Amino acid sequence: MSYDLEHILSLDEWTDSDRDAVRLAVQADPDLRQALQRWFVLSAALSERWHAHAPSRYALVLLACKDRWNDTDLSNDERSQLEDAASCLEQAAGNHSAVTIILDRIARDAVAFDSAWNEAFVPVSRGSDRGPLRQERATARPLRLVRLAMAAAAVVALILVGRNVLTPDGGAPFAVYSPEDAMQKVTLVDGTEVRLATGSRLDVFFDLESQERRVLFEGSAFFDVAEGPRTFRVETANAVTTVWGTSFGVHTESGTDVTLVSGRVSIASIQTPDHATILTPGDQGRLPVGASDVEVQSFSQLEGFDFAELLVFRNTPMREVVQRLTEEFEVSITVSEDLSEAPLTGTFESERGTKAILQIIVAALGANLDESQNGSFHISEQK
Amino acid sequence: MRGFFISRIGRRPDVDDLVQNALMRVHRGFTDLKDDSRLKAFAMKGALYELQDFYRGRYTPKEALFDIHDAPEISDDQGPAGAGLDVEKALSALSEKARQIIELREYGYKYEEIAEMVGSTEAAIKMQVKRAFDRMRAALGLFLLWMAGFPMIER
Structure with missing residues (x-):
């Protein structure tokens, strides 16, 4: 299996593993290679025009924050840069609308710096200063369709214990046992978030010096692995799954099932770790007990992970998405015929509720959402 | 500095590099700091410059x-x-x-x-x-x- 064009274009940060995989893919597929070359030609051309007309990065900082700084805060060179950039700003913004957006972003970065500084150095006004930072963070939080928008509601006591144990001087494993009566969301020290089913067990081995990340696992869980300099390994009784920043489900019962939602993982028998099978999003890999070969099939809706309170779709036709949401929320949802076969890929937390999830879906589809007085919803194509 | 960078790019290993580089910028530029009460503005400038450099180096897929x-x-x-x-x-x-x-x-x-x-x-x-x-x-x-x-x- 290899990375396809759509997946490559949607990669956000390229890890070394991504580069290796894409290298292999373009070597094996001349069409893919040519398509990527075309894309890079275009982005390079845009970049060249940007550099010819837009202010430099430092000049953008000076422009965005010019009202914050007085003359004594700037060097002679910076004052000169600022004057030059200000004189051509209008033209640059006219040619490149992204200039204005970046200036706005940098201005908000400055607000965030203010808040962080005040939190650190002005304890008296700590309470009142938290508001803007939280507000800024709240407005900065995007609606994420493909990645999980997991709440940081992990059990505080467990996190505190974890931090104590996972220091460079520590080294002892950190064990998390899920409670008996409810799914548990846990945030590991590297930012990885795990939704553990009742009765599951997760033993974490993080070495902060070598930055090795390894967990032993049994049960059912959904992982949203934070990107890191080293891979993240999930070991079960019979399999080892190696991860490069991704979200996926694991279920151990008569073997190991790995269901990949985004990113890339490899799965291999613990007996033959060099004989790995690569999974790409939408793949479900199963390694039965005693087997050495992974069976791979595709999924369109992630079943069997209801405990995680997630709704996962992968190229799922909208008619099936609507049916699933109708069952989940017990509310009438319909979709117009012209959109019924439109494929949707996304992961949603059930706790967001019907309307919020539908709003994300119609935004992604560029569609309309109508809500009737009796509480039913209808999705239709934008006129 | 650390709190600021975490708020911008999340809790990740790059934060330590950014903090170190930003503090080095501030340290190297101390001779230009004419008014001690302007330290915050001075540090903010260094942090924002550093953040832009981080974005510049974020993607290198073409090479x-x-x-x-x-x-x-x-x-x-x-x-x-x-x-x-x-x-x-x-x-x-x-x-x-x-x-x-x-x-x-x-x-x-x-x-x-x-x-x-x-x-x-x-x-x-x-x-x-x-x-x-x-x-x-x-x-x-x-x-x-x-x-x-x-x-x-x-x-």
């Missing part, structure tokens, strides 16, 4: 994907004057929104960040990129054929 001799290059002085025209056509085929997204991406922002900046969703941004790619494909194809030594194809 990593192609051998140097094989990497596509764009230059105004390559070939006859008409050669660049196909790139211009491809660029003009882009919607304003798509062009904006690609520029923000080239600046170094992640799709997730771009979505937040333009008030959209990450999925919608990626869809725009895919559509942009589809639109410019044909026009760039002609340009690349020329680059590969093929005669220009008349439409």
Whole structure:
């Protein structure tokens, strides 16, 4: 299996593993290679025009924050840069609308710096200063369709214990046992978030010096692995799954099932770790007990992970998405015929509720959402 | 510094490098600090510069994907004057929104960040990129054929 064009274009940060995989893919597929070359030609051309007309990065900082700084805060060179950039700003913004957006972003970065500084150095006004930072963070939080928008509601006591144990001087494993009566969301020290089913067990081995990340696992869980300099390994009784920043489900019962939602993982028998099978999003890999070969099939809706309170779709036709949401929320949802076969890929937390999830879906589809007085919803194509 | 960088890029290993580099900037520039009460403004400037440099270095897929001799290059002085025209056509085929997204991406922002900046969703941004790619494909194809030594194809 290899990375396809759509997946490559949607990669956000390229890890070394991504580069290796894409290298292999373009070597094996001349069409893919040519398509990527075309894309890079275009982005390079845009970049060249940007550099010819837009202010430099430092000049953008000076422009965005010019009202914050007085003359004594700037060097002679910076004052000169600022004057030059200000004189051509209008033209640059006219040619490149992204200039204005970046200036706005940098201005908000400055607000965030203010808040962080005040939190650190002005304890008296700590309470009142938290508001803007939280507000800024709240407005900065995007609606994420493909990645999980997991709440940081992990059990505080467990996190505190974890931090104590996972220091460079520590080294002892950190064990998390899920409670008996409810799914548990846990945030590991590297930012990885795990939704553990009742009765599951997760033993974490993080070495902060070598930055090795390894967990032993049994049960059912959904992982949203934070990107890191080293891979993240999930070991079960019979399999080892190696991860490069991704979200996926694991279920151990008569073997190991790995269901990949985004990113890339490899799965291999613990007996033959060099004989790995690569999974790409939408793949479900199963390694039965005693087997050495992974069976791979595709999924369109992630079943069997209801405990995680997630709704996962992968190229799922909208008619099936609507049916699933109708069952989940017990509310009438319909979709117009012209959109019924439109494929949707996304992961949603059930706790967001019907309307919020539908709003994300119609935004992604560029569609309309109508809500009737009796509480039913209808999705239709934008006129 | 640490709290600031975590609020901008999340809790990740790069934060330590950013903090170190920003503090080095502040330290090196202390001779320019004329008013001690302006330390905050001074430190903010260093942190914001450092953040822009982080975005600049975020993506290096082009260099990593192609051998140097094989990497596509764009230059105004390559070939006859008409050669660049196909790139211009491809660029003009882009919607304003798509062009904006690609520029923000080239600046170094992640799709997730771009979505937040333009008030959209990450999925919608990626869809725009895919559509942009589809639109410019044909026009760039002609340009690349020329680059590969093929005669220009008349439409």
